[in-house]
């Protein structure tokens with residue numbers, strides 16, 4: 001049988017497009033190289049605890065269309081992301097707000113916090129030359145030193161003085177007692193994790209797991225009229241121009257025989273001695289009340305061949321290389337390149353859903 005669409009990748013982009021295509025009466029074959037569907041939103045069940053396999057995924061959006069779409073296919077559990085920072089045992093609320101400033105300086109009034117930050121920001125005069133100067137010019141020295149510096153150095157594997165200032169464009173500072181990390185109108189997590197949502201999107205499609213499209217492109221392409229490709233763009237072209245770089249992560253997950261490990265979903269370790277950047281305690285995404293708990297330590301990993309690609313590195317080399325691959329992609333008239341890997345772009349979940357909905361609207 002020949003399908004209308006061959007969809008490479010069963011992550012959010014592929015699954016949302018598949019749903020729209022099938023609703024429009026089209027047939028879809030989905031190829032997925034992993035052993036499960038869902039891409040990075042896939043969840044595992046560990047003794048009744050829903051575990052976000054590829055790191056914490058908290059859905060947040062201002063886009064009414066995307067929020068309605070999500071709620072059309074799953075029940076969404078309310079969740080407000082309010083992470084904690086741990087700096088050598090000192091605890092601070094995030095994002096930077098009056099609670100953080102009270103914990104750091106003992107002050108209680110917004111005007112006092114503003115005055116301290118303003119004074120510390122003056123340490124930098126002139127245009128910031130690197131990430132350290134940029135951060136201090138935005139939030140002052142204390143917040144930089146305790147909450148930004150080492151966390152950022154762990155993430156990038158380089159001193160902040162050697163990182164470009166553009167990595168931090170803004171650092172939101174709130175002079176209210178508000179620990180809600182996101183500013184968006186809607187926030188939550190599908191009840192029981194994302195798998196049910198993905199299953200509902202893929203219902204009716206033929207899905208082949210453990211199947212890498214790039215292992216036999218010609219054969220797979222012959223199975224459908226058009227291809228939606230959501231894998232890495234450089235792998236589609238056999239890395240002929242070189243490899244795009246990504247920062248990666250390593251996850252260390254443990255099941256613990258205790259009701260709670262840290263009493264909250266997310267703690268960032270902002271000191272330089274702790275090798276991981278965060279600990280996630282999954283049960284608090286839904287607070288299911290189990291007697292056991294599951295935690296995941298997140299370790300940053302440098303770019304390199306064979307590592308899972310997570311965050312694109314938007315420096316000149318990579319952006320120029322991506323633009324060259326994009327030119328090759330434009331010549332592939334029956335292939336659409338979509339999602340975070342094919343567009344070499346960091347997308348939040350709501351953005352990737354919006355992008356897939358737009359793509360479907362355009363071509364179906």
Ligand SMILES: Cc1cc2nc3c(=O)[nH]c(=O)nc-3n(C[C@H](O)[C@H](O)[C@H](O)COP(=O)(O)OP(=O)(O)OC[C@H]3O[C@@H](n4cnc5c(N)ncnc54)[C@H](O)[C@@H]3O)c2cc1C
Pocket residue numbers: 008009010011012013014031032033034037038039040041054055056057058059060211212213214230231232249310311338339340341347348349350352
């Ligand atoms: C650690 C981390 C935490 C995040 N947290 C949040 C969050 O809290 N909130 C938020 O909104 N967003 C978050 N995101 C972003 C979110 O994960 C993405 O927006 C979303 O998963 C992108 O979907 P996608 O379909 O583009 O890509 P993916 O989910 O990567 O899906 C692509 C799929 O294609 C498959 N594939 C690739 N190549 C091939 C091939 N050759 N053949 C067959 N299959 C192939 C892959 O195996 C994968 O399943 C986070 C991302 C990361 C990395």
